[in-house]
Amino acid sequence: MAAFLRSNLFLALAVAGAFAFAACGDDDPMDPDPEPMTGSLTVNVNADGSAASGVTVNLFPSGGTTATTSLVTGNDGAVTFANLDAGTWDVEVELPDGFELDTGEQARKSASVVAGQTATATFALVDTFDGELIMAQDNLTFSETSLTISAGTAVRWVNSGVMLHTVTPDGHSEWTSASLANSGDRFTHTFNTPGTYAYFCQPHQGQGMTGTIIVQ
Ligand SMILES: [Cu+2]
Known part of the structure:
Protein backbone atom coordinates (compact mmCIF):
# COMPACT_ATOMS: atom_id res chain seq x y z
CA MET A 1 0.00 0.00 0.00
CA ALA A 2 2.76 2.44 0.94
CA ALA A 3 4.60 1.59 -2.24
CA PHE A 4 1.42 2.19 -4.22
CA LEU A 5 0.99 5.66 -2.64
CA ARG A 6 4.60 6.52 -3.26
CA SER A 7 4.39 5.55 -6.91
CA ASN A 8 1.19 7.57 -7.34
CA LEU A 9 2.82 10.55 -5.64
CA PHE A 10 5.78 10.20 -7.96
CA LEU A 11 3.46 10.07 -10.96
CA ALA A 12 1.64 13.20 -9.78
CA LEU A 13 4.93 15.05 -9.34
CA ALA A 14 6.13 13.89 -12.73
CA VAL A 15 2.92 15.11 -14.37
CA ALA A 16 3.13 18.44 -12.54
CA GLY A 17 6.76 18.76 -13.55
CA ALA A 18 5.99 17.99 -17.16
CA PHE A 19 3.23 20.60 -17.12
CA ALA A 20 5.59 23.19 -15.66
CA PHE A 21 8.11 22.29 -18.34
CA ALA A 22 5.55 22.71 -21.10
CA ALA A 23 4.17 25.96 -19.69
CA CYS A 24 7.40 27.71 -18.83
CA GLY A 25 10.01 26.11 -21.00
CA ASP A 26 12.18 25.62 -17.94
CA ASP A 27 15.17 23.38 -18.55
CA ASP A 28 14.73 21.28 -15.44
CA PRO A 29 11.16 20.31 -14.54
CA MET A 30 12.28 19.41 -11.03
CA ASP A 31 14.02 22.77 -10.49
CA PRO A 32 12.56 24.06 -7.19
CA ASP A 33 13.19 27.68 -8.24
CA PRO A 34 12.37 27.90 -11.94
CA GLU A 35 13.35 30.94 -13.99
CA PRO A 36 10.65 33.60 -14.03
CA MET A 37 8.62 33.55 -17.20
CA THR A 38 9.51 36.25 -19.67
CA GLY A 39 8.03 38.32 -22.46
CA SER A 40 9.25 40.69 -25.16
CA LEU A 41 8.90 44.38 -25.84
CA THR A 42 9.01 45.77 -29.37
CA VAL A 43 9.55 49.51 -29.74
CA ASN A 44 8.67 51.20 -33.02
CA VAL A 45 10.14 54.60 -33.86
CA ASN A 46 8.61 56.67 -36.65
CA ALA A 47 9.68 60.02 -38.09
CA ASP A 48 7.07 61.89 -40.11
CA GLY A 49 5.14 58.63 -40.24
CA SER A 50 7.97 56.55 -41.73
CA ALA A 51 10.19 54.03 -39.97
CA ALA A 52 13.20 55.77 -38.42
CA SER A 53 16.40 53.72 -38.47
CA GLY A 54 19.53 54.38 -36.44
CA VAL A 55 17.66 55.61 -33.37
CA THR A 56 18.92 54.48 -29.96
CA VAL A 57 16.27 53.12 -27.58
CA ASN A 58 17.18 52.62 -23.92
CA LEU A 59 15.45 50.11 -21.66
CA PHE A 60 15.09 50.79 -17.93
CA PRO A 61 13.54 48.95 -15.02
CA SER A 62 10.36 50.84 -14.14
CA GLY A 63 11.43 54.22 -12.73
CA GLY A 64 15.10 53.28 -13.00
CA THR A 65 17.90 55.70 -13.82
CA THR A 66 20.43 53.21 -15.19
CA ALA A 67 19.59 51.63 -18.53
CA THR A 68 19.43 47.85 -18.52
CA THR A 69 20.36 47.75 -22.18
CA SER A 70 20.16 49.79 -25.37
CA LEU A 71 19.34 48.87 -28.96
CA VAL A 72 19.46 50.84 -32.21
CA THR A 73 16.52 50.68 -34.62
CA GLY A 74 17.06 48.93 -37.94
CA ASN A 75 15.51 49.61 -41.33
CA ASP A 76 12.07 48.76 -39.97
CA GLY A 77 12.43 51.46 -37.31
CA ALA A 78 12.02 48.84 -34.59
CA VAL A 79 13.94 47.16 -31.81
CA THR A 80 12.84 44.17 -29.72
CA PHE A 81 13.96 43.58 -26.17
CA ALA A 82 13.56 39.85 -25.53
CA ASN A 83 13.56 37.68 -22.40
CA LEU A 84 12.24 40.45 -20.15
CA ASP A 85 10.77 39.60 -16.77
CA ALA A 86 7.04 40.15 -16.80
CA GLY A 87 6.13 43.53 -15.31
CA THR A 88 6.54 47.20 -16.07
CA TRP A 89 9.54 48.51 -17.98
CA ASP A 90 10.44 52.00 -19.17
CA VAL A 91 11.73 52.75 -22.64
CA GLU A 92 13.37 55.99 -23.69
CA VAL A 93 14.24 57.22 -27.16
CA GLU A 94 17.40 59.25 -27.84
CA LEU A 95 16.64 61.97 -30.35
CA PRO A 96 19.09 61.99 -33.28
CA ASP A 97 20.35 65.36 -34.54
CA GLY A 98 17.60 67.16 -36.41
CA PHE A 99 14.75 65.18 -34.87
CA GLU A 100 12.21 66.28 -32.29
CA LEU A 101 9.37 64.56 -30.51
CA ASP A 102 6.02 64.91 -32.22
CA THR A 103 3.44 67.12 -30.49
CA GLY A 104 2.36 65.57 -27.20
CA GLU A 105 4.91 62.77 -27.50
CA GLN A 106 7.14 61.83 -24.56
CA ALA A 107 10.75 60.68 -24.77
CA ARG A 108 10.20 58.07 -22.07
CA LYS A 109 7.21 55.85 -21.48
CA SER A 110 6.20 52.74 -19.59
CA ALA A 111 5.26 49.41 -21.10
CA SER A 112 3.69 46.40 -19.45
CA VAL A 113 5.39 43.16 -20.40
CA VAL A 114 3.30 40.00 -20.07
CA ALA A 115 4.93 36.57 -19.95
CA GLY A 116 4.83 34.79 -23.26
CA GLN A 117 3.65 37.89 -25.14
CA THR A 118 5.18 40.77 -27.07
CA ALA A 119 4.25 44.21 -25.79
CA THR A 120 4.69 47.24 -28.03
CA ALA A 121 5.52 50.90 -27.58
CA THR A 122 5.72 53.56 -30.27
CA PHE A 123 7.56 56.85 -30.48
CA ALA A 124 6.55 59.49 -33.03
CA LEU A 125 9.29 61.88 -34.09
CA VAL A 126 9.38 64.83 -36.46
CA ASP A 127 12.28 65.46 -38.79
CA THR A 128 13.17 69.15 -38.39
CA PHE A 129 16.49 69.02 -40.22
CA ASP A 130 16.97 72.11 -42.41
CA GLY A 131 20.58 71.70 -43.53
CU1 LIG B 1 30.59 53.52 -50.04
Missing part, protein backbone atom coordinates in the same frame (compact mmCIF):
# COMPACT_ATOMS: atom_id res chain seq x y z
CA GLU A 132 22.16 70.12 -46.59
CA LEU A 133 21.50 66.49 -47.54
CA ILE A 134 24.07 64.25 -49.18
CA MET A 135 23.17 60.73 -50.23
CA ALA A 136 25.71 57.92 -49.90
CA GLN A 137 24.73 55.88 -52.93
CA ASP A 138 25.22 52.30 -54.02
CA ASN A 139 26.60 53.54 -57.36
CA LEU A 140 29.65 54.35 -55.20
CA THR A 141 29.31 58.12 -55.26
CA PHE A 142 28.15 60.79 -52.86
CA SER A 143 25.27 62.76 -54.37
CA GLU A 144 27.25 66.00 -53.86
CA THR A 145 30.95 65.52 -54.53
CA SER A 146 31.74 69.17 -53.74
CA LEU A 147 29.39 71.16 -51.56
CA THR A 148 29.92 74.79 -50.55
CA ILE A 149 28.12 75.98 -47.44
CA SER A 150 28.29 78.90 -45.04
CA ALA A 151 29.63 78.43 -41.52
CA GLY A 152 26.98 77.18 -39.11
CA THR A 153 25.31 74.93 -41.68
CA ALA A 154 24.55 71.32 -40.85
CA VAL A 155 25.18 68.56 -43.37
CA ARG A 156 23.45 65.21 -43.15
CA TRP A 157 24.66 62.14 -45.01
CA VAL A 158 22.06 59.44 -45.57
CA ASN A 159 22.63 55.93 -46.86
CA SER A 160 20.23 55.78 -49.81
CA GLY A 161 21.30 52.28 -50.77
CA VAL A 162 21.71 48.98 -48.99
CA MET A 163 25.52 48.69 -48.99
CA LEU A 164 27.67 49.79 -46.07
CA HIS A 165 29.16 53.25 -46.64
CA THR A 166 31.19 55.48 -44.35
CA VAL A 167 31.77 59.21 -44.05
CA THR A 168 35.43 59.24 -43.09
CA PRO A 169 37.46 62.47 -42.67
CA ASP A 170 40.44 62.68 -45.01
CA GLY A 171 43.35 64.45 -43.33
CA HIS A 172 41.39 66.32 -40.65
CA SER A 173 39.48 65.58 -37.48
CA GLU A 174 36.44 67.82 -37.93
CA TRP A 175 34.32 64.75 -37.15
CA THR A 176 34.87 61.11 -36.25
CA SER A 177 34.40 58.57 -39.02
CA ALA A 178 30.74 57.62 -39.26
CA SER A 179 29.48 54.27 -40.47
CA LEU A 180 26.20 54.14 -42.40
CA ALA A 181 25.63 50.42 -42.24
CA ASN A 182 21.99 50.21 -43.24
CA SER A 183 19.61 51.86 -45.64
CA GLY A 184 18.40 55.12 -44.10
CA ASP A 185 21.25 55.40 -41.60
CA ARG A 186 22.36 58.99 -41.24
CA PHE A 187 25.16 61.11 -39.91
CA THR A 188 24.82 64.81 -39.23
CA HIS A 189 27.55 67.34 -38.60
CA THR A 190 27.39 71.11 -38.21
CA PHE A 191 30.32 73.00 -39.74
CA ASN A 192 31.24 76.11 -37.76
CA THR A 193 34.81 76.69 -38.92
CA PRO A 194 35.57 77.89 -42.47
CA GLY A 195 37.83 75.54 -44.37
CA THR A 196 37.92 72.66 -46.83
CA TYR A 197 36.99 69.26 -45.48
CA ALA A 198 37.66 66.22 -47.64
CA TYR A 199 36.15 62.85 -46.82
CA PHE A 200 35.77 59.43 -48.35
CA CYS A 201 33.85 56.19 -48.04
CA GLN A 202 36.21 53.62 -46.57
CA PRO A 203 35.00 50.54 -48.51
CA HIS A 204 34.74 52.44 -51.80
CA GLN A 205 37.55 54.99 -51.66
CA GLY A 206 39.42 53.02 -54.33
CA GLN A 207 36.41 53.39 -56.65
CA GLY A 208 36.42 57.15 -56.16
CA MET A 209 33.69 57.50 -53.53
CA THR A 210 34.97 60.78 -52.10
CA GLY A 211 33.62 64.24 -51.38
CA THR A 212 34.54 67.69 -50.15
CA ILE A 213 32.72 70.21 -47.98
CA ILE A 214 33.86 73.81 -48.44
CA VAL A 215 32.83 76.01 -45.53
CA GLN A 216 32.92 79.77 -46.17
